[in-house]
Amino acid sequence: MPPPSRPVAGAEVPPGAALLPVTVDVVALTVRDDALHVLLVERGVEPFRGALALPGGFVLPGEGLAAAATRELAEEAGIAPPGYLEQLGTYGPLGRDPRGPVLSVAYLLLAPDFGLVRAGSDAAGAAWHPVADVLDPGALGFDHGRILADGVERARSKLEYSPLATAFCGPEFTVAELRRVYEAVWGVRLDPRNFSRKATGTPGLLVETGRFTSGGAGRPAALYRAAVRAPGIQGVGGSAATGDDGPASVPVVLDPPLLRPRS
Amino acid sequence: MPPPSRPVAGAEVPPGAALLPVTVDVVALTVRDDALHVLLVERGVEPFRGALALPGGFVLPGEGLAAAATRELAEEAGIAPPGYLEQLGTYGPLGRDPRGPVLSVAYLLLAPDFGLVRAGSDAAGAAWHPVADVLDPGALGFDHGRILADGVERARSKLEYSPLATAFCGPEFTVAELRRVYEAVWGVRLDPRNFSRKATGTPGLLVETGRFTSGGAGRPAALYRAAVRAPGIQGVGGSAATGDDGPASVPVVLDPPLLRPRS
DNA sequence: TCAAAAGTGTTGTGTGTACACCCATGG
DNA sequence: CCATGGGTGTACACACAACACTTTTGA
Numbered sequence A, B: 001m002p003p004p005s006r007p008v009a010g011a012e013v014p015p016g017a018a019l020l021p022v023t024v025d026v027v028a029l030t031v032r033d034d035a036l037h038v039l040l041v042e043r044g045v046e047p048f049r050g051a052l053a054l055p056g057g058f059v060l061p062g063e064g065l066a067a068a069a070t071r072e073l074a075e076e077a078g079i080a081p082p083g084y085l086e087q088l089g090t091y092g093p094l095g096r097d098p099r100g101p102v103l104s105v106a107y108l109l110l111a112p113d114f115g116l117v118r119a120g121s122d123a124a125g126a127a128w129h130p131v132a133d134v135l136d137p138g139a140l141g142f143d144h145g146r147i148l149a150d151g152v153e154r155a156r157s158k159l160e161y162s163p164l165a166t167a168f169c170g171p172e173f174t175v176a177e178l179r180r181v182y183e184a185v186w187g188v189r190l191d192p193r194n195f196s197r198k199a200t201g202t203p204g205l206l207v208e209t210g211r212f213t214s215g216g217a218g219r220p221a222a223l224y225r226a227a228v229r230a231p232g233i234q235g236v237g238g239s240a241a242t243g244d245d246g247p248a249s250v251p252v253v254l255d256p257p258l259l260r261p262r263s
Numbered sequence C: 001t002c003a004a005a006a007g008t009g010t011t012g013t014g015t016g017t018a019c020a021c022c023c024a025t026g027g
Numbered sequence D: 001c002c003a004t005g006g007g008t009g010t011a012c013a014c015a016c017a018a019c020a021c022t023t024t025t026g027a
Helices: A065-077 A144-161 A163-168 A175-185 A192-201 B065-077 B143-160 B163-168 B175-186 B192-201
Strands: A018-034 A033-044 A055-057 A084-091 A103-110 A124-129 A206-212 A222-226 B019-032 B036-045 B057-059 B084-092 B103-110 B122-128 B206-210 B223-224
Touching: A018 A065, A018 A144, A018 A163, A018 A175, A033 A144, A033 A175, A055 A065, A065 A084, A065 A103, A065 A163, A084 B084, A103 A144, A103 A163, A103 B036, A103 B143, A144 A163, A144 A175, A163 A175, A163 A222, A175 A192, A175 A222, B019 B065, B019 B143, B019 B175, B036 B143, B036 B175, B057 B065, B065 B103, B084 B143, B103 B143, B103 B163, B143 B163, B143 B175, B163 B175, B163 B223, B175 B192, B175 B223
Parallel strands: A018 A103, B019 B103
Antiparallel strands: A018 A033, A018 A055, A018 B019, A033 A124, A084 A103, A206 A222, B019 B036, B019 B057, B036 B122, B084 B103, B206 B223
């Protein structure tokens, strides 16, 4: 059997250097039913066949990291998801894949609750799972339990110092919806009155639309848009489009920060 | 000429996946003469021959990321440096090395001012440079200017929420030395009286030794040790030793934080 | 005795928190 | 008119910035 055509990069690289396969894994988080959820696939092939895992796959020749992340998400979720994408960290290459050394670059996606099209190619199906159900080590294949824990912790701290909570919301949202995002991600209850004041009084977080909700119970709530269009998958000029394959370029900083209650 | 013996990992990896050379680059920071300095090498080989660059090199077969970082540092600085090591981010693989696609995993080292042994193997020499002198884009080869900027920003924010400022100090130090670390990294002047109260009153930052300085001008200062032995190169059970090749495992958190002055 | 550096006391200002209270809608 | 949720006013506690002041050494 002839070897498959596999373009190998780094022909000018010094001898002795390792050539490693690289995967991209995505921790895609959303808030649904007032709880933090993560997008997981059921693996259809070995290793860890049948187990839950983060969506992801191998980087292809000529492909950038962020591009690989969005491609894998699109393949396994069935659609190109909206949201904010940032690099989480790199794991490996030793002792994390039974097939041998594999480097894995993890990405974090914060997204509104987008619908899934069940047509994964190499996965039996992708679905949202409550994070609380799968946070214990061993619930996921590979070292994805640790990656998920790192992603959740990153999201929790990002909400304090950046306006990225709005990445979980749709194009227009109320202060109460934003508060439920904070409550779900942090796992706490926040005072609605103080939160409203804090959110509307923090520069760089919200912009008024002048519109209001209607139809629900109680007084109509003001509708807001995110003050910053977070760099992300759909954003023109965002990370994926420009091939900016570095770690998180610090977005706009919240000042004063919205600190989570300390125990 | 027979091909060099190059163990190629990932034999069971699906065809079509890229096999990439991976480098590790280190942003090694220290404080000397009340200014933040970074360890740089003058490149002795192409590409960017003669230019300044971050110390680093290719990951070898069978080697972990953190192990590669410490090995490169030891090779290019001449000694195994002390300090705290954490992963900064991953860059590439496209458009950052004229030789072709190369993935680069950057690490951040916060270290006391350790002496250098000028015996680099593939570098003409390693030396400390004031960060202010080389922060402008284009001062360094490759994309190392951006990596340095990311590392400096990471260090600045780490000092607010973690006790890692002590990683810049020796085994015993005074509150004034610690204050000069904060002043150098943040580029601000801090009130010595208020800083002293804040530092000594923050749990998890300092432990008294009962000893005092002597010989200098003025009243002797109390000597302290770091409350946390930061995971790092020399620490038993640290990242490098255990092959823990993930991103920053969040160390002890400072509560209350030591916030830098906002403009 | 003076200069220098370390460390403490005190006070004004601001920010977070708790909660009383008012506003606007649907049933 | 009442329930429901949205939003404002206000008092208290606490934390930080500013700076006067004391302590302890070397010259």
